Amino acid sequence: MRNRSVTYSAEQTFSALADPTRRAVLDLLRHGRQPAGQIAQAFPVSRPAISKHLRLLRRAHLVEERREGRHRFYQLNPEPLKAVDSWLEEYRVFWRANLARLKAFVEAEHEKESAESKGKVHTS
Amino acid sequence: MRNRSVTYSAEQTFSALADPTRRAVLDLLRHGRQPAGQIAQAFPVSRPAISKHLRLLRRAHLVEERREGRHRFYQLNPEPLKAVDSWLEEYRVFWRANLARLKAFVEAEHEKESAESKGKVHTS
DNA sequence: ATAATGCGTAACTATACGGTTACATGAAGT
DNA sequence: ACTTCATGTAACCGTATAGTTACGCATTAT
Known part of the structure; x- marks a missing residue:
């Protein structure tokens, strides 16, 4: 070791x-x-x-x-690459956040569409 | 988007x-x-x-x-950092492998010790 | 219009790369 | 001992970077 x-x-x-x-x-x-x-x-x-x-x-x-x-x-x-990996850690939250936001956006769009198809607008 | x-x-x-x-x-x-x-x-x-x-x-x-x-x-x-992150992916296997090997080593040592304490050697 | 603010660019210097060819050095064959 | 092989280093060139100070150019304030 x-x-x-x-x-x-x-x-x-x-x-x-x-x-x-x-x-x-x-x-x-x-x-x-x-x-x-x-x-x-x-x-x-x-x-x-x-x-x-x-x-x-x-x-x-x-x-x-x-x-x-x-x-x-x-x-x-590979040791120094581990350091790079952990440096990155602080930034991963960003694209994870973006993904979360994207997911929310897509879901909202879906919501809106289905609301419109029912002739009803959902505003919260 | x-x-x-x-x-x-x-x-x-x-x-x-x-x-x-x-x-x-x-x-x-x-x-x-x-x-x-x-x-x-x-x-x-x-x-x-x-x-x-x-x-x-x-x-x-x-x-x-x-x-x-x-x-x-x-x-x-953060986009370019995602690329760095995926570049790293190919290398993560190395320290994961090292960790796995370390884990195996530690477990083997533990095994050996407990075997010795029982006056019995385990060889598989 | 004029002045002040915010910020980029130009010009210059020193240092580090990335590449080349020529040379040095140590190990292995003969 | 002499040659060959494997590899690093030196010297040199061109280009990029990191820093500096001086300057240019919008935008806002007076």
């Missing part, structure tokens, strides 16, 4: 996620760890470019590096 | 969220819409700096501007 409770910088996490290539790297790592070179092959940019992306991902603790022989395996670390 | 189904750029959303000041602006707007000047007063940086932050937030569709007289009210638009 990993003990050290690291604090993740939201700034580093979000800016790491801001780049499409880096998000794609993470997507790739969802299917398992891979050595740097193989990751690089999956992208149209040069290997050093990927190397720099990996550095940023490392800095944001979104991946972990593990050296084995002359390979460096990269593995997804 | 807002009709146009806009596509939000994950890139713009994440890079907008990468800046602490901008996240703070969003936090502020959670409590209701505010004119640009008042938003600026809440921060130690200059008003034009905030103006530029608001431009980026606008570009990312995270806020909406509404002119009223000489004021420009800014209002939170």
Whole structure:
């Protein structure tokens, strides 16, 4: 059980996620760890470019590096994403509220229609 | 009912969220819409700096501007955050998996202990 | 008409990215 | 020892960002 409770910088996490290539790297790592070179092959940019992306991902603790022989395996670390998830929490209420409002609106429309079909207007 | 189904750029959303000041602006707007000047007063940086932050937030569709007289009210638009939320979905399985594994581990430890206390080892 | 208010934009600076090519370094084969 | 492989780093370029101060432009007040 990993003990050290690291604090993740939201700034580093979000800016790491801001780049499409880096998000794609993470997507790739969802299917398992891979050595740097193989990751690089999956992208149209040069290997050093990927190397720099990996550095940023490392800095944001979104991946972990593990050296084995002359390979460096990269593995997804979802921890900082948990932080993003809980940051989002405060905002979920908004689209939930919107949904609730939409639901209310639709129901009100329905109410109105059925009231009109009965030739009766409901105003409360 | 807002009709146009806009596509939000994950890139713009994440890079907008990468800046602490901008996240703070969003936090502020959670409590209701505010004119640009008042938003600026809440921060130690200059008003034009905030103006530029608001431009980026606008570009990312995270806020909406509404002119009223000489004021420009800014209002939170949570839509792009929904996209972030669903992007996260693919990753939640990871920490859920970790939690499941942790739960299994804890339960196994508990099992083992109670088995030991009975002088009996349970191996399934 | 003139002044004051609210707010964006321009111009400028410093810093960070994202990409490239060239080079450095360490492990593994021969 | 020499070569090859895997990978990071350095140096460089162009562009975006975050901040500043100075300025421009509506809108409202006098």
